[in-house]
Amino acid sequence: MTVITTIRKVTIDLENKAKQIAKDLSISYVTRNNLGIDKIKQQENADTVIIVKKDKLVLDLPTGEMFFHPNMAQVRMKRLRCGDIDNMLEAMGGREFLQNKTVLDCTLGFASDAIISSYGVGPKGKVIGLEVNPLIALIVKDGLKTYLPTNYDLKSAMDNITVINQDYLSFLKEQEDNSFDIIYFDPMFRHALTDSKSLNPLRQLADMRAVSHEALNEAKRVAKYRIVFKENSRSLEFSRLGFTKICGGKYAPIHYGVIDLN
Numbered sequence: 001m002t003v004i005t006t007i008r009k010v011t012i013d014l015e016n017k018a019k020q021i022a023k024d025l026s027i028s029y030v031t032r033n034n035l036g037i038d039k040i041k042q043q044e045n046a047d048t049v050i051i052v053k054k055d056k057l058v059l060d061l062p063t064g065e066m067f068f069h070p071n072m073a074q075v076r077m078k079r080l081r082c083g084d085i086d087n088m089l090e091a092m093g094g095r096e097f098l099q100n101k102t103v104l105d106c107t108l109g110f111a112s113d114a115i116i117s118s119y120g121v122g123p124k125g126k127v128i129g130l131e132v133n134p135l136i137a138l139i140v141k142d143g144l145k146t147y148l149p150t151n152y153d154l155k156s157a158m159d160n161i162t163v164i165n166q167d168y169l170s171f172l173k174e175q176e177d178n179s180f181d182i183i184y185f186d187p188m189f190r191h192a193l194t195d196s197k198s199l200n201p202l203r204q205l206a207d208m209r210a211v212s213h214e215a216l217n218e219a220k221r222v223a224k225y226r227i228v229f230k231e232n233s234r235s236l237e238f239s240r241l242g243f244t245k246i247c248g249g250k251y252a253p254i255h256y257g258v259i260d261l262n
Contacts, residue, residue, distance in 0.1 A: 002135065004050040005030045005040055018052040025134060048135070057142050059135055068143020070154065073115035077154055080119065088113060089120045091228045091247040091256035092182050098125065101181040104222070105129040106168035106215075111140050111161060113186055113230070118157035127161045128180070130168045137165035172218035183223040185211050186230040187237075216241055220261060229257040 004022050006014045010032060022029035027050075030040055037049050037060050051058040059066040076086055080095075089095055092103070098120040105114045108129035118127040131137040141163040149155045164171065168185075187210060211229070219227050231237045233255040238246060243257025 001027075001044070001046045002048040002050065003028045003030050003040065003044045003046045004052065005032050005037075006052045007054070008032055008034055014052050014054065018050075021050065021052070021057075021138065025138070050135070050138070055148075056146060057139050059139060066139065068110065068139050068147060070115055070147065070149065070158070071110065071112050073112040073157075074150070074154060076112075076116050077119055077151075077157070080116075081153065086116060086120075087248050087252065087254070088116060088228070088230065088256060091258050092117070092120065092184070093226060095120050098122075098182070100124045101225075103127045103182045103184060104180040105184045105186070106172075106219070107131075107184075107186045108140060108163065109136065109186065111144065111158075111163075113184065114161050115154070115157045117182075117184065118160045119153060121160075123156055123160060125160070129161055129163050130166055130171055131163060132165070132167045134165050137163055169212070169215045169218065172215065172222050175222045177221055178224040179222055181224045182226050182228065183219045184228045184230070185219075187211050210237065211241065213241065220259065223261055225260070225262050227259040227261070229259075230254060231257065 004018050004027055006018050019029050028044065030044060037051065040049055041047065047062055049060040051060060056067050080086055089098065092098055099122050101121045102125060103117045103121060105117060105127060108114055108131040111129060114127050114129045121127060131140065144158045144161055144163065147158065149158065216227070229238070229241065229243055231254070233248065233253055238257045241257070243259060245258040245260070246255050247258055248255035
């Protein structure tokens with residue numbers, strides 16, 4: 001069960017924000033009353049607590065804390081600004097092709113790839129990010145608005161992402177033919193590349209389902225130009241789903257499968 005509370009030194013604005021989120025998610029708001037988070041969990045019989053802080057939302061999970069941060073997107077964008085290429089953007093067609101395009105990110109997660117996609121399409125393009133887990137969607141949607149980046153390009157890219165809490169298959173079925181230029185899948189790897197403790201909380205909430213042929217067929221209908229699929233370079237998913245064009249460095253741990261549609 002999930003409940004929501006605030007920091008100990010609460011303001012009216014933070015309290016109102018917490019109450020609104022509680023209403024939106026149909027969960028209980030718990031007045032902090034100087035209680036520790038473990039005490040709130042025990043008192044409310046909850047395993048997850050959303051904590052509304054001044055600058056961010058924090059999820060306190062059994063596996064650790066989780067909050068929004070652009071993570072590797074900052075590093076990748078710095079490299080792009082210095083003239084380097086990004087394998088994901090290249091798989092999508094390259095930065096010149098991507099300008100002003102629309103990208104549907106079907107597996108948003110913590111939006112690191114969506115931020116780079118947004119930088120690639122530019123301010124006149126658009127990125128829609130789908131996240132099936134309501135807690136991850138909440139944290140990322142709030143974080144994209146409230147996180148204070150170190151440069152304008154990162155801020156602009158974050159501002160140009162729309163987060164939707166919906167399963168990608170149901171969303172794709174609702175869309176018209178050729179309604180997005182690029183469709184992107186980054187399913188959570190079933191076999192993790194690292195044992196990073198920072199990813200453990202995300203793994204607890206993440207959708208671990210493999211992409212289905214039904215979803216891929218819907219994506220082929222909805223995408224105008226290209227479908228891009230990210231996976232472990234040794235994964236058998238590319239073969240299972242019929243991706244024959246594979247992009248990425250020879251020794252890179254991550255590869256991108258590409259289906260060209262036009």
